[in-house]
Amino acid sequence: MRDYIKKDPWNIIEEGFDPALNRISESIFSIGNGKMGQRANFEEKYSGSSLRGSYVAGVYYPDKTRVGWWKNGYPEYFAKVLNAVNWIGIDVHVDGEELDLATAKVESFTRVLNMREGLLQRQFIATLPSGKKIQVRSTRFTSIVDADNGVIRYEVTPLNFSGSVRFTPLLDLNVFNQDSNYDEQFWIEVSRAVSNGKAALTGETKKTQFHVAAAFDLALSLDGAEQALQAETMSQEKKVANVVEIQVAQDKTVSLFKFAAIVSSLYSDKTQIQSDAEKSAAAARAKGFDTMLKEHSEAWVQKWAECDITIEGDVAAQQAIRFNILQMNQTYTGEDERLNIGPKGFTGEKYGGVTYWDTEAYCLPFYLKTTDPKVARQLLVYRYKHLQKAIENAAKLGFKNGAALYPMVTINGEECHNEWEITFEEIHRNGAMSFAIYNYINHTGDSAYLAEYGLEVLIAISRFWRQRVQWSERRNAYLMLGVTGPNEYENNVNNNWYTNLMAQWTLNYTRESLAYVQQQHPERYAAIMAATKFGEHEDELSIWADIAEKIALPRDEQTGVFIQHDGYMEKDLQPMSAIPKGEYPIHKHWSWDRILRSCYIKQADVLQGIYTFEGNYDKETIRKNFDFYEPLTVHESSLSPCIHSILASSLGYEDLAYKFYLRTARLDLDDYNHDTDDGLHITSMAGTWMSVVEGFGGARVKQGQLHLAPALPKQWQSYSFRICFRGALIKVAVTEQAIILENESDVGLNLSVYGSEKSLPARQILTVARD
């Protein structure tokens, strides 16, 4: 836990330069636009501790699996979104002396992430070892209008001398992934070019042979007046640069503008990719810094209009929620069905930048309620396109007849993860894939998606569940043995309640969906029946019904709660508060076996199931389970507190709800888990948003209708959030007295507030008293 970020509603602010915090700030101040992302590394050389990170969406490397003891079925590689060409670099020399914040005396340092406009700004006064003092200001953004462009304005003002300022703007492909399994370098150079004011460099990834071309165009101004550029050029293996030197009088400011373009072979033909990058950089330069900045800022302001949350009376909470929303939007825009959301987004290397069930369970609800449905739809199509790979993945594990097991971790549909207890056993992820289809349709009404894509996925997943269970005469039930639930602090357990629940639900939903498509899309139905050879081997419909009816979902007689898995109730059930001081988090202090045989729950498990199907349980059941499982949960996954926060809100446990909200909201800003230096917890940020909108706001979609039941945390004066729903954009403001609903769109909406039906015509405001 740290507290060095200054509180501000719209800005993330670091004041004063502390090298020990640099890697944390590099994560926090990251910028991105869905197509690329950039950690907040300095432009100028920095010899202190830094994790340089530039990432290009979808460009990955299959890093050979590292394993202690091989198990049949392990994947050959772990896909990693690669640290890519350094396009931000601008080395700076003053009268031949290099600027390096590790050796200079630094004053008045500020680093600001301007969230409203999506800008990274930095300024400082540096006294070089020679005593020369300069002021530096830089502004950087990855444009969300021209998504191939990253733009930098870098300004230097001599404060106590007149002399030469030399800029060396560069492109550098001597880049390593710190998490490389075998210390390999993943890039080879394809081509490079450099001339006065311009440079370009193209690299190719080993094995996957992606090409990424970077280019820049430069402009220079002195005291606001554009200068003709007289650059020397530098060209060496994997690196190109310009060297621009100019005399600057004391207190005058020289500004270098670096218009970069980063283009990948996902979008550009390899034969002309470098020229595409060069053209894009030239176009950006032609548009000019001010116009680029203006368009970019306005687009951000527009985005905020759809998804902003305001909080009055708690600037820390306000700052945090915006930070989370900003990062979600910087990571994924839904423009390309081949892309998805890594747990660290573009802010670090950890987890390989690839896709987990986090997407379906946490991110999808965020995008469903904050933007156009097509964004969420792309996340579903991503999985649909991987269906064949998921079937192959299941076949590797002995499943047949088109059964699909979606991978735990993937970028291209192939499994990357190699820990048997997770890779092979944490199969509840398959349930998240099927529930996502339901969730999407429930929010959007786009039932046709079932016919187009959804049903095939549902059939394949249901086939998996059908083969994964076994009938037990002794229990008179279908059992699912050897699984790992969301609570990864239990491995290889039998009848994880959440997993069995997701299987049961999927089998039922698939049967409903089959009936729906048969009725509404008979031709498509016939095609799917033929393609999947449905029912040819066995009467799938009736077997699925039988399993759904008889799958083990035991409730404990003594406590009345659902049993997390067989045997859980026999553990020594001590509340988390019994863990000795200094031994928390347990994953850092206890050996794995000790964690496994303890009662402690890493993240919501039974409660994840109750959250998912809240409507199926009465309040008393929810309360019993929450009261039982909450004290046993250690929340050592960043994905956990939000679920507890939402359930606590719905049970009226306001203090608890707020406690968990705080924990998730400022996780990275306050470096709560001492790991922000690795990158931000992007996917759990969606959970933070859910804590506000679903938790405090009580937002639910039931049978296609929006329901609200807002509460106001007593720490806040008021708050507001927005929901995009079925073409309408509703702003919900919650004060002590009332709920003010404002329809900011041209589409009218009927909704439920505290259980009462309300009609909210286009562009109208409706005030409802607080419950």
Added chain:
Amino acid sequence: MRDYIKKDPWNIIEEGFDPALNRISESIFSIGNGKMGQRANFEEKYSGSSLRGSYVAGVYYPDKTRVGWWKNGYPEYFAKVLNAVNWIGIDVHVDGEELDLATAKVESFTRVLNMREGLLQRQFIATLPSGKKIQVRSTRFTSIVDADNGVIRYEVTPLNFSGSVRFTPLLDLNVFNQDSNYDEQFWIEVSRAVSNGKAALTGETKKTQFHVAAAFDLALSLDGAEQALQAETMSQEKKVANVVEIQVAQDKTVSLFKFAAIVSSLYSDKTQIQSDAEKSAAAARAKGFDTMLKEHSEAWVQKWAECDITIEGDVAAQQAIRFNILQMNQTYTGEDERLNIGPKGFTGEKYGGVTYWDTEAYCLPFYLKTTDPKVARQLLVYRYKHLQKAIENAAKLGFKNGAALYPMVTINGEECHNEWEITFEEIHRNGAMSFAIYNYINHTGDSAYLAEYGLEVLIAISRFWRQRVQWSERRNAYLMLGVTGPNEYENNVNNNWYTNLMAQWTLNYTRESLAYVQQQHPERYAAIMAATKFGEHEDELSIWADIAEKIALPRDEQTGVFIQHDGYMEKDLQPMSAIPKGEYPIHKHWSWDRILRSCYIKQADVLQGIYTFEGNYDKETIRKNFDFYEPLTVHESSLSPCIHSILASSLGYEDLAYKFYLRTARLDLDDYNHDTDDGLHITSMAGTWMSVVEGFGGARVKQGQLHLAPALPKQWQSYSFRICFRGALIKVAVTEQAIILENESDVGLNLSVYGSEKSLPARQILTVARD
């Protein structure tokens, strides 16, 4: 399964050279003397497929752990007995043309392991590419009299020409371990020396800084007449050699004698280790080949007199059992308490050449009954010396108060293994350590061992069990959660019956042992009480008694068998015969999760417990459990069939007993598991011996008395075995009609045969009718 080894009672014979079998033969024909071991690699250069292996006992390297996903408590390294200096090499050129069996035409090739005398012999006729034909004969042994010496006689006879024969006897430290985790080379050179007829080379292991010096002295004879040696010398980094050239007339034989010495810093001071090796090589040369050979052979004949098993009427079985006894004796002699027995002995790199519970559970019974008790005692002392490390190991996992967890894999007492489900959870090994103490005392009567060493180990292990269980109100029992039993095809199960049984037994035996030492060795008792702070934290004796009384050891009501672990009975219990053809062994065909959720048992588990405490169960209980678990057991550990064979014998299931015996006896000779090329299954060879002596022979030691109940497999005419017991050496011959007991020692013995007390005075023979 292969069948290329010729059947012979005293020899292992390969006829004809098949390069595809070479690595298998290199394992099978391995020689060793407890201090060093050598795979049956060729002396001359061989460019075909080969796993060169020379091993020096106790010389290991801590190879940095390779792991996919780190877990708290994993060790930093895996200790590996290193592939060491190649001392056998003799390159051969004929008129300048190199001999290489990969390029020559090879006829009349035979490789023979003369088991009676402990010799490796090879001969062949090779036609070189030039057409020159030579006959080669080599004889090699690692002396069991002069255990630092390896000796080679290498003979060449030109068959169709007269010309020069050039020998290049060498020492070479350019040696790699194929199983190196990071492709490191583990040796650095310390020094070398070479002169006419002599060479020496000293290497140091990285990190552990063991020194190993090798030296040789040469002799040369032509047609039986010793020749003065005129050698050129070769010396380069990590390699020294002589080059000896001699003119040889057609049909005359030149013989090179290589007297090697290999000395490690376990036994020699580093400052003079190379000179020690040189002196040892010179002494061997002075003794001469014939004398060295004669002493070595006679010592082997003497060894056989103590431990031979004869089988009439089944030469394959006869060959196999001798092969197993030979390899056990080549691997471990009990002369050094710092040494132990790796699963592959000195015959390969797999499993690192380090120590598993195999030693206590399988090897100890072999040495207890086949040789002087001091050999078995050394195996116990090995663990005693590691007690402090075992306490530290347990502390790493959160245990306190002097609780010890012996490592799964070790060479120096530190844990090497890094698979949580085995490293942290396969804790039944602790029971094997305590049972070994009982087993040793039961066999030898050396109760004083308890006071000297045993009790401290027992206390520490009992403390571990005490902390490892937890009380369950619901079950009204102590439970042991999250373990892996001997059946490694189940991970993280609760209440593995075998593990709980071993815990219960240890707690009781420790209490008895405390009482015994208190009474018989009060001073030592007081010292142990003080050193262990016994009872200072809690009333250990009464808590242990309570746990032993109430630990969960459930019997299934429906079937009456002991439940392998919680939930096992709910599995889909299909006999092994239900596994589809082509999917066996399942560990090569099924993914790990599929194996785990199946009912299949890798190796004896409940049955291991029943075998260990056979006397505690009535025949009906044993039969029920055997009948239930046997069909579910896939025997995918080489340690499994012997236990089933012994129990089948005791139940009178003769065919089954014989089937399992065959499977274990010729495991390596017939390359049953297609892995003999990696090395021999040394520790399971002890199990083969147990199958005969405990299985067919029915030998047991009960309350310090030897019991016999021999049966005769119908495939055999007769068989005999020997047992060393309490100073007596008893030969037991079993024919169709009778048991002939011969006391080959000067110590009389009372024993039980088929339940009747018999007295067998020194040097007497007693004939008992077959039961």
